[in-house]
Each structure stands twice: as structure tokens, then as C-alpha cells.
Amino acid sequence: MKEIMAILRPNKMKATKDVLEALGFPSMTACRVLGRGKQKAIVEELKTCISIEDKDNSKGTMRYVPKRLMSIVVNDEDVSLVVEAIMKINHTGNIGDGKIFVSPVDDAMRIRTSERGKDAI
Template identity: 40%
Template sequence: MKRIIAVIREEMFDPVKLALLAAGCEGMNVSTVKGRGRQTGIKESYRGSSYCIDLIPKTRVELIVNEEDLDRIINIILENARTGDIGDGKIFVSDVEEVIRIRTGERGSDAV
């Protein structure tokens, strides 16, 4: 099993979520985060004063998938989160050793 963490633009979350649901990927954890990468922030001015927002709000989507679904799910996220502009986000993939469903005690792929 694999864990996918996608940090994407807030406004791209709904298209990503709908595409994942359409593909049968129902289980996900979502949180609002702030961060920065190469984008390094947004420079704005307000009433003549300039300021920099250096931590940009993003949406973090976390999924646990079976290994055979990994490439398909990554491609869905890429297709629906990409704008082509700096700040689109990142996808991180890592191994998951064990998954246990608390309610039933199921383990492994059955618990996903």
C-alpha cells in the first residue's frame, strides 16, 4: 500500500475531489495548510504599503491506495490540479506498512 500526500491550490480541490470520487477513490483526509516552495510568496500593496504573504494557503489531500492503483490516482491528481503556473503544488508518495480498520479489525488491503 502507498500513501499519497498532495499539496495543491485551494481552488483546485473541488475538481480533484470530484475526479477522485468518480474514479472510485472515496477515502481521503483533507486539511488546510500554509507553506511555500519556489513560489516564495505573493507581493501585494494595500493603501500604499507593500507587504509579502510568504506562506501561501494550500489544501493537503492524503490518500492510502493499493499499489496497483497508484499511477492511476497520481495521474488523476495531476490532470485536475495542474494550472501550469508556479505554485501548483507537490505530490509525495510513501510506503504504508499496515492499515487497520478500527471498527472491524480488518487489516491490509481489506481495511483500505
């Protein structure tokens, strides 16, 4: 099993969720996050009120950029399908498209039924 963590633009979450559900991967965890990479700012995409930094007179930079963090655990054989779908939906060719991280998952447990491993996901 692998955990796929994707940091995405907020306006791409619904399309990402819809495509993954259509592919048979309806289960995920998602949350709002703030962070910063090379992008530095997405002023034109902001719908929330976050102050823009201007300490060093560098316009268009921010302390943190709002993104969405999506986490999904899949079987090893499904990793490439899920990653390719996320990449296709979220690729614009511009800075700020996001990042995807794939990590191993040693075990999973479903609390309700006590199922473990692949049966739990």
C-alpha cells in the first residue's frame, strides 16, 4: 500500500475528487493548508483575505499560499493510475500547480470491522 499526498490549487479540488471517484477511488482525506514553494503568491486566485507581505518591497509575495492537501491510500498497483489522474487534472504548466508525494504504508486498520491491510482500504 502507498499513501499519495497531493498539494493542489484550491480551485482544482472538485475536479480531482470527481475524477478519482469515477476511477473507483472515492475515499480520501482533504484539508486546507498554507505553505510556500517557488510560487510565492497567487494574488489573482485568492478569494480569502490574506495579507500580502511588503516588508522588503517585493510586491506579489506572501508568507503563505493557500492550497489543499489531499491524502489517499491505494494498493501498490493503483499508484500510477491515481498519480497520472492527479497530474492530468492539475497540470496548467504554471508555477503553483502543486506537488505529489508517494510514501509506503506499512499497515491499515478499519476500526469498525477490525479489517487490516488491503481489506481496510
